[in-house]
Amino acid sequence: MADHTVDSAVPLPPDAAGGALPAGAEDVSSIPPVAQGRLAQRDEGYLRLAWRRFRRSFVGMLGLVLVCALLIMAIFADFFAPMDPKDQTLSFAAPDTILFEQSDGSFSLLPKVYPIVESDKLDPITFQPIDGPDMAHPVDLGFFVKGYSYNIFRVIPWNIHFFGAVSGVPIHFLGTDKLGRDILSRGIIGSRISLTIALVVVFLTTTVGTLVGITSGYLGGRIDTWVQRFVEIVLAFPQLPLYLALTTLIPVTAPSNVFIAFVVAVMAVLGWAQLSREVRSKTMALARIEYVRAAIAVGSGDFRIITRHILPNVLSHIIVAVTLAIPTVVLLESFLGFLGFAVKPPLISWGLMLQDTGTFSVIGSYPWILSPVVFVLITVFAFNALGDGLRDAVDPY
């Protein structure tokens, strides 16, 4: 029975794009796929197709690189931070001057940092000590320098930093905050908390949203009606007052990790509804498509249909939704942190760092303390760009 394929009355299907004339039998083993060129060479799974499309998008690739860089920076934050974020030096010091100059004014190939120091002179009006770059004592910069001690992954003790002052003198590329702590180092270390909150919240909302959406969309009927009414109620909540109200429920004395867990829980509870709607509508469309009917016709059960046919096909949509949801949470965190409702000291987050910028006089006198905004901006841009690139790539058929 195995050998009747070539000489049967049925010639092989002619190929829309392939070359051979349909008359007569072709070699069975070499039936050409429709796709030509590079496509034809290998059996191409979904990932390969999506990746090839993704690679074409410059913005998407840029987003991917930035997101990877951000994640690496967050994971090895201590390594990348030049200063101990808790170390206090001069309060509200301006960013250090970096010059390609020796202290005598001659050219230097390697940049030198002139740290800001307080001088003996006082400002005649405010009677504050005047500070400025210490031109007499340049500091050499270097890579992989020794600095404060930390533990990689909380276990391996280490004290090498990616870059910093060779001599270990305090340097502040982005200046210092109210308590004289290095803003750059705090920004780098703060990415940990900010990104962790974002990732955990998005993980929770995605899981809940997907489960609710698929169940509701696939089962349909009365269950769907009631679930959707509930989703509508969640969506109708005025979110901001609710955030504030819920976060004030936490006792002020609660340890900061409990506080964060609570904030994450609140964000997750209010955040899953939108995604569940999108997943539901996708599921409903897929549940009527013919390959799902074909699966019913071969006798597949609901669980199999959901896991093998529906979930893989909504997954692309979910991945895009996730990448686009992360910046929203980062922004929300920075906003709530600014209001003092997200993260409490001694933890560091971008939102918390921006809390110092609350008064006009501070921004006017020390504009560099706004620099955590740049971290937020880069993060939001990176994830949005990645999400946009993915959106075009996930539907390659």
Place this chain on the structure above:
Amino acid sequence: MSATDLAPAERLDLGTHGRSLILDGRNIAVRFKVEGGLVEAVRDVSFQLHKGETIALVGESGSGKSVTARTVMRLLTKRATIDPKSKVVLDGTDILRLSEPQMRALRGNKISMIFQEPMSSLNPIYTVGQQIVEILHLHNRISRAEAMRRAEKLLEEVQIPEPAARLKSYPHQLSGGQRQRVMIAMALANRPEILIADEPTTALDVTVQAQILNLLKDLKAKYGMAVILITHDLTIVRQFSDYVYVMQHGEVKEHNQTEALFQSPQHAYTRHLLASEPKGVANPLAAGGQTVLEGKKVRVSFTLKRGGLFKPDFFELVAVDSLDLHLQRHETLGLVGESGSGKTTFGQALIRLIHTQAGEVTFDGQRIDQFTRKQMRPLRRRMQIVFQDPFASLNPRMSIRQIIEEGLIVNHIGRNTRERVERVRQALRDAGMPDTILNRFPHEFSGGQRQRIAIARAIALEPEFILLDEPTSALDLSVQAQIIELLRKLQNEKGLSYLFISHDLKVVRALCHRVMVMQHGKIVEQGPVAEVLNNPQTDYTRRLVRAAFEIAA
């Protein structure tokens, strides 16, 4: 002429008729930028069009016939590049070198085009009248009232009843055929010299198709237009065109006067195309066969909402109205009707993919109409289905092996993976596909190949009965013929019974033993295929038969 020779650029009937040349396309070549390189969609195509005649561009999907037409209209996407050697001369000017404003003045004025899909070519938020008036205003400086008058006359010309009232209708209020008539009215609004009709009737029911084509023919004669007809349907070509260009892989393989081409096709591809009309008949049936599937007074209806919040009102749409059906072992029963006649609903209700409201369904002596999905599961492997659209019926995320193996896994067929894979291979071979494609994905295959994979999925379970829901409608003609051959062969080898749902009477004649004709959820006529098709008793069947075999309304 040998099979590999390119067709000559000049027409074979040059100088044999007195008509003057109106459009002269020379060496048209179009390339598309795609991932991984360039695709030559059209290569060195030349054609000539004379006043008052119809030329047909024939070919299967991907042959470049639509691209050629769009090149003439300059409606190609940005990814396309037209070769600089290409020339399309209209009235002494090469329209490929006109500027965009000059081209706009030409489009819809001297040259117009009708598209395949009447559903999406009309804007749903404007009335029919507004859309026709817009076209008139683009090229003429006339008053609104005058434009409206002309629009009404146009609708009258395309034989839409009550044209004055129809002007105020929105597209959704019209049927598919009427929409296509409106499209034709719009195309004719400025009395074009050339009309390009790109598969004008493919999306329409057969009876409507005949009316539209005859309308086009009449209008062509009335205004002395030249028509470029793009189609894959050879019956249409034979009936409506004067000169034919056969295209394959972006090249003109052969061209000739219609009759001459059909009488003595020269090129191997043309011969292949002509030979791929569905032919043959089903093998005769042994008398007194056992009944596999039986339906008695099967009724399917859908409850639709009508009325508002305060005055709720429901009405019942009866899709299948108390129908009987019985199918013997080894038999193929055709279920024929136009779209909306309820034939697919009836078929899917019989294998319990759709709920029935009343009636009995018996499968192999077992009554199944009250079975739940779980109770149906043991029976599923014995009854299978092949869908119309092979692009929607295969999950794009699963490999060919996973697709075919699924039924084996859920039905616990095969003791281990090796046994199952062997069965998958066997099913692929039976369906005429190589068994080396297990790890490929559906998107790598053409429509016909996918349909074979869908058939392999069905026969892997070794069913006794397969519901074939228009399995050939989405396929090219030559592929269609092969699928029919395959189905016939499988029936002989495996003793399958088919319920074959189709609107295409030619295919039905080639494959079925008996046929049932459905209209509005009722069966209007049934009997042996030869009897029903050769000697139809009801008006409706007569219309269907005439439309299918003669393209006459």
